[in-house]
Amino acid sequence: MLRPARPRRCGVRNRRRGSWTRKQRTSCKPRVRATAVDRGEERRTKAMTTGVMIGEVSLGEGHRTAIIAPVLGSSVSELSDQAVQAREAPVDILEVRLDHLLGEADVPFAQAEAAIMDALRAVRASAPSHPLLATIRTASEGGTWSVTDDVYAELLSAIAKSGLAEALDVEIARHPAAISSVLEATEASGIPVVLSRHYFEATPPREAMLAMLEYMTTLAPPQRAIAKLAVMPQCPEDVLALLSASLDAKKRLERPLITIAMGHLGRVSRLAGEVFGSDASFATVGPQSAPGSSAPAPSRSCLIGSFSFPWPTPVSRLKGRRGE
Numbered sequence: 577m578l579r580p581a582r583p584r585r586c587g588v589r590n591r592r593r594g595s596w597t598r599k600q601r602t603s604c605k606p607r608v609r610a611t612a613v614d615r616g617e618e619r620r621t622k623a624m625t626t627g628v629m630i631g632e633v634s635l636g637e638g639h640r641t642a643i644i645a646p647v648l649g650s651s652v653s654e655l656s657d658q659a660v661q662a663r664e665a666p667v668d669i670l671e672v673r674l675d676h677l678l679g680e681a682d683v684p685f686a687q688a689e690a691a692i693m694d695a696l697r698a699v700r701a702s703a704p705s706h707p708l709l710a711t712i713r714t715a716s717e718g719g720t721w722s723v724t725d726d727v728y729a730e731l732l733s734a735i736a737k738s739g740l741a742e743a744l745d746v747e748i749a750r751h752p753a754a755i756s757s758v759l760e761a762t763e764a765s766g767i768p769v770v771l772s773r774h775y776f777e778a779t780p781p782r783e784a785m786l787a788m789l790e791y792m793t794t795l796a797p798p799q800r801a802i803a804k805l806a807v808m809p810q811c812p813e814d815v816l817a818l819l820s821a822s823l824d825a826k827k828r829l830e831r832p833l834i835t836i837a838m839g840h841l842g843r844v845s846r847l848a849g850e851v852f853g854s855d856a857s858f859a860t861v862g863p864q865s866a867p868g869s870s871a872p873a874p875s876r877s878c879l880i881g882s883f884s885f886p887w888p889t890p891v892s893r894l895k896g897r898r899g900e
């Protein structure tokens with residue numbers, strides 16, 4: 577007589593005790609283990625849907641605030657020194673402010689391009705673990721270099737092609753043709769952009785800030801662009817308006833954002849950004865690049881202290897993996 581087949585059981589049987597020592601699985605389908613390749617793929621796909629990768633640092637994914645430290649100076653060695661300082665600080669991304677290097681003079685294109693490439697190479701050599709965000713902030717945007725839209729676009733496109741930076745900052749107050757040509761260059765090189773809009777004099781009304789962030793999201797696909805807004809508050813209500821616009825934009829647009837209220841009044845926005853939808857905060861390692869920014873350690877410890885980040889920073893994780 578044929579015995580009815582026993583139902584298959586999963587787990588490990590303890591033969592001596594005759595019991596099943598491991599919790600039984602509900603399904604007996606073979607367990608497929610994810611390989612390292614699968615896990616890498618999964619991470620990339622997740623970042624593509626929820627965040628933007630600047631090098632190996634994800635902005636917007638899981639909504640953790642990254643710390644970006646600008647390095648600036650009038651010589652390559654000053655930039656390198658600051659990059660070394662930043663390496664010791666809790667910083668995730670370095671912003672290489674190239675306008676201070678170019679100064680206020682009318683530098684010929686070839687000379688400006690050579691100086692920029694030298695600076696990026698030097699910063700990379702001084703802080704090899706940190707992804708670089710290259711920024712040329714012109715005089716009207718709080719920077720130091722006065723440059724035409726054409727030269728601005730050509731230089732940024734050259735940086736995109738060079739592979740010396742992991743992301744570019746593009747000021748969207750520039751001529752639309754200049755913005756489009758930079759976006760084309762970054763698309764071809766596969767690097768993301770930080771689309772920036774600065775208001776150094778005042779804070780626009782809440783709805784206007786929201787509309788600006790929304791407009792930025794129409795300029796580039798979600799996995800390639802971070803929308804950044806920096807305003808100058810004149811009263812505490814302006815700071816509240818910025819935070820409120822930021823929170824609303826985060827909910828509506830589901831895009832990585834950086835929102836900053838500058839100056840003393842706005843400092844709270846640099847520390848509480850995570851709560852209100854900002855995915856990164858700028859902190860200073862050398863000279864201040866904008867009113868109101870503070871050192872990364874206080875920023876990080878305030879972020880940690882106030883909002884209890886239980887995780888290591890993206891760069892410290894990366895350093896750990898590399899055994900640094």
Ligand SMILES: O=C1C[C@@](O)(C(=O)O)C[C@@H](O)[C@@H]1O
Nearest residue numbers: 646711806836858865866869
């Ligand atoms: O755009 C920004 C933000 C910033 O202006 C700030 O307010 O921290 C600092 C700049 O270096 C950077 O390019």
